[in-house]
């Protein structure tokens with residue numbers, strides 16, 4: 001269990017978010033490359049899985065995803081290229097957050113990658129609806145680039161205008177999960193108290209027993 005309840009994912013509703021990526025989306029994206037007990041698991045196993053992740057996080061319309069998947073069947077190399085691009089941006093986001101948390105300068109190549117991702121314009125176009133207020137819309141431009149731009153932006157926004165001092169890397173060296181510490185005291189060390197936090201506690205307990213025995 002976390003020390004503080006996580007923000008409920010259903011709020012704000014997706015249409016109010018207007019597909020802007022929240023900080024949580026950005027962090028979730030970084031954490032798709034998971035370190036579990038020193039073993040690396042990548043949630044973005046394929047281009048299909050990666051696009052599914054984007055639609056699941058309301059960063060890409062389902063129709064756009066279906067269209068891309070259809071396109072991949074004719075151009076399989078395109079799917080490899082898109083997946084590689086997503087992983088490149090993710091790696092840069094990871095490195096930049098790590099640098100901020102560890103209080104060191106981010107590398108120029110990572111910043112270049114993030115800046116390149118953010119350079120994409122994503123345009124919303126409102127479309128008419130019967131009740132006069134249109135919550136429906138369409139996007140222009142490459143949907144993957146648009147989604148990556150918003151994810152990159154969520155991290156950049158936090159580093160510049162948010163609370164970068166509240167960003168954390170789980171202190172369990174075999175986990176390294178990134179998260180925002182929303183606890184009152186701001187002294188959260190682990191991504192999760194019941195797993196990583198507990199592991200640390202058990203290890204400390206064992207070390208103490210060894211020294212007393």
Ligand SMILES: [Zn+2]
Nearest residue numbers: 170175191196
């Ligand atoms: Zn952890």
